[in-house]
Structure formats: structure tokens, C-alpha cells
Amino acid sequence: MREGMCLPPGDPMDGLAFPAALAAAREIAEAQIMARLSPLPGTLAQAMAYACRGGKGLRGFLVLASARLHDVPSHQAAPAAGAIEALHAYSLIHDDLPCMDDDDLRRGQPTVHRKWDEATAVLAGDALQSLAFEMVLQTACPDGARVELALQLAAAAGLRGMVGGQMADIAAETAEVPLTLDQIIALQAGKTGALITWSTRAGAIIAGVDDTPLRRFGDCLGLAFQIWDDVLDVTGDAATTGKAVGKDAAAGKATFVSLLGLDAARARARDLVNEAESHLAAYGQKAQTLIDAARFVIARDT
């Protein structure tokens, strides 16, 4: 697939160091979503678009960086980058609902059910999940790769992935015995890890090559990401993170920090990022943006 393809001059992801590459990727993914929502009238389209704005765009970036690693042009992978950001936005809307985490604030703005109402929040999330599958199936690649991308996305999003992890997380809140470290690792592999690993694998799936190194990279990165989220829940402040903090400790919830302590949690995250990097060794210098992204994950304050 790669050989005969003519790369358009100036792929927007090329030649950019990490923070700029992340910003460029966020713009690409957001443009994909807005192109599908902006022409549509009504509150639902508006609420869906609202929920997709203002995030870091890390998952969409991972898709595009994974694509560039395999010489897939950004414009080909762009619908897949938009898809994962739409799916992530849906999960945040539903996680914030009163019957779940009951959050008023997300990315520094009122959550969808606070700005509109609960019905709008449920439906905006539902429609964003449908949109995510529509978008991922519009990725410019052979039909077989599209089927694989969408199948893996469905598996990562559902019962054995993100939603299953969220359900386990809620169950843990009312459980009498706090979770063990292994249980938290398994829970987070679903809740946060599955979408991150899908994102890192996406470029290899589009290009039709073995995705094992990127899967391993994603698994380490996803876990490091979640450990760092737990660190930020203790050390961060709401103004910077754009969401409520200190909630886990207040709820007496077992987290990586409560189980390991702050310093050991940070060290564990660093070790995971080092391991993540090692899985991309065969890609050499070409993987630098992804490696910078992994380092960013454990340096961010938001």
C-alpha cells in the first residue's frame, strides 16, 4: 500500500516537535468532527460539538503519529483520529452524569448535563459513539483494514474494554474491600488503557503491518497515563486540570497513589514510560514524536 502512494507536500504532522505536533493533531481531529457536526442544526449537534472541544487530543495525536510512523499521510488517518476523540468525548459526557461521577466541570467548562440537561447528555454521548464508528469506517485505507480498525475499536470501547472498566470502577466505590494493585491495573487497562492502545496501534492497522510493538507501547503508556492521573488527583488543582481534584482520596478509593505512595507511583510511571520507549527501538529516530508523547504523559499537570 505504501509504495505507490504520493504523499502530499507538507504533511501537517511532519517536522514538528512534540507540543506543536500535539496541537496540530488536535486541530486535525477536531476539524474532522466539526465538518460532520457544524452543518447540522439543533441542540444535539451543538452539545456533541461542545463536548469535543478543548481536550488535549492525546488519543487523536497517537493515531496520527502512529500513522506517520508507517508513512501513512495524516489526511488518510484523520477520520480515525477524529473517531477516537469523538469516542473519548462520549465517554467523558457519560462519566460526568449525576448517576456516575456527578461532575460539574470538565476541561474547565460546565459538563454537558450542567450546561443542558441529563437527557441531552445521555443522547449526545450516544450519538457521539455512533459518529465515532461512522468516522473510523471512513478512514482512507483498504476495506479489510477499515473492518479491523472498527472491530478493534468496538472491542476497546465496550464490555471488555472501556465500559467494562468504568463499571468495575463504580463497583469498587461501594465495595467493602479496597481493590488490590492487580485489580486496579486490570480495571484501568479497560477504562483508560484500551482506547490508548487502540490509538497507538491504529497506524499499523491502517498500513497493514504487524502492530505488536505499538500494542506493547500503548499498554505501557496507558498504564503510565492512569498512574499520572492518580498523581494529579493528589497534587493538581482544579484550575489547572480543568476538573475536580482530590475526589478519589475523599471517597476513600484505592488508587495507585494510595497503594504505592506518591513517590513510588511516580517512579512506576517513569519505569513504564522507559519500557514503552524500548518497544519502539526498531523504529529508531522515526519514533521520536511518540517517545516525546510518552514522556509528556508523565510530565503534564493537566
Place this chain on the structure above:
Amino acid sequence: MREGMCLPPGDPMDGLAFPAALAAAREIAEAQIMARLSPLPGTLAQAMAYACRGGKGLRGFLVLASARLHDVPSHQAAPAAGAIEALHAYSLIHDDLPCMDDDDLRRGQPTVHRKWDEATAVLAGDALQSLAFEMVLQTACPDGARVELALQLAAAAGLRGMVGGQMADIAAETAEVPLTLDQIIALQAGKTGALITWSTRAGAIIAGVDDTPLRRFGDCLGLAFQIWDDVLDVTGDAATTGKAVGKDAAAGKATFVSLLGLDAARARARDLVNEAESHLAAYGQKAQTLIDAARFVIARDT
């Protein structure tokens, strides 16, 4: 694709008159869903399976009947039949939530949020939507047809289809001016029609043939179906329909019955079924099961 294929003897859908064919189809679709959920432990898988049991299975039947019309064996189309039933079940769980229709009863059983809780209901619906896309992508047909099936399903399920229709329905409840007939038709084409039309088209998409006649058949059938639902909301009782009745009238909501009157609404549904039949004329006797299904839609009391 059709020529070289060896049909297994005794396709379970063949030679059955309508009510038996509907029952057989329901079993096939349910088996597809349960095969994916039963091996999994936990409340979430349990709630998902619970929500998929006990329906009429009309949409899954339409998929399998549409497949048989094009000589696609039922076992090939079965994952698509399971997918549409899973998607339908997700929509019912979310529609029943307190922030939406706030129903306690569905298919004669407690709704998911009554049997468990709201968080479980939101997540079971979310995971059933993911499962629906996973299943439809496992339909045994060429990759191009799988992509088309899933793309059309995403379009039918989302903002421009089912979820958009549900949002318009909720908005209508608080609107100062009741909807006009044209507005109700547009709303229902999304809320109920889109999934029904997807189901009638599915066999043609799997077989890779023109789906225009089945699309027209589905559009008429979907509208007739919704008109009959409005009729049942007035004439039915909760014990038979397995859900609350008389809610629309109590809410002062514009329906086909409130706008047309009971007799004219019934006549309109009959006309639509006649028109639906006419679109399948070219298929001759082979379309009899689908035609019987259309007649069933305006004869049912549940």
C-alpha cells in the same frame, strides 16, 4: 458471491410461515448475542443480556428475511441480526431512563435502571451499542459489504437517525406548539424508521445488490409501525403490550392518532403496508414472509 456458495441443508428460516419465522429469527439473533455475553462474568454482562431478552425480534427477523430474499444463508447474516437487536435493546434501556421517558416496565419486566440502577443502565446501553458494531462487522460477507453495513448502521443509529429522532421527541414534549403531521413523520423516520429500514436493506447490502426496493419497503413499514404504536398507546393495555400505555395522551403529546383520529390513523397504516408490498413486487412469491411481516405490524396488539 451467491453462485459458488453451498447452502447448508435446512436453513432455519426456510419454509416457515410468518409467526414461526419470526420466532426462529428471534432465536437466531438472541443466540448471537448470548454467545458473546454468556461467557462473561459480572453485572454488566448480565444487565446487557437481560435487556436483549423477550422482545419481538422484528428487526433481526427483517435482516434474516431480507438476507433469504437474496439467497444469503441465515448463518451468514446472523451476526447482523444480532447486531440490530443489540442496538435496539441499547436504545430501549436509555429511552427508559428517569431523565428520558422514566419507565418502570419494559417487555413486562422491570426496566434495567429499576432492576439495577441508573449507572448500570447507562453503561449497559453504551456497551450494547459497541457490541452491535462489533457484531455487524462479523457478518460473513466481503469486507466492502461489512464496511457498508456498519457505516449505514452508524448513520441510522446516530444524530441523523435514531438518536436525533429521540432528541426531537423529547423536545416536542416541552414545545409550546404541538408538532405538525409532517414534523412527526420526520421525527419518527429517525426515531423508529432508520433502524427498521436498515434491517430491510441489510440482505441486499450483504449480497451486494441494489437495495432501493427494500429501502422503500422499509420506509413504508417503519412509518406504519410507528402509527400502529400510537394506535396501541390508545387501544392497548399494559398487560398485553408489556409497557405503560396512554402516556402520550396523558402528556398532551401530538401523535398520529391525535392528529388523524383513530380510524384515519389505522387506514393510513394499512395504506402504507399496501405501498410497502408494492415495492417488493419484482421479488414475486419469494417476498411473502416479508409481506406477512408488514401485515403483522398493523395487526399486532403488542
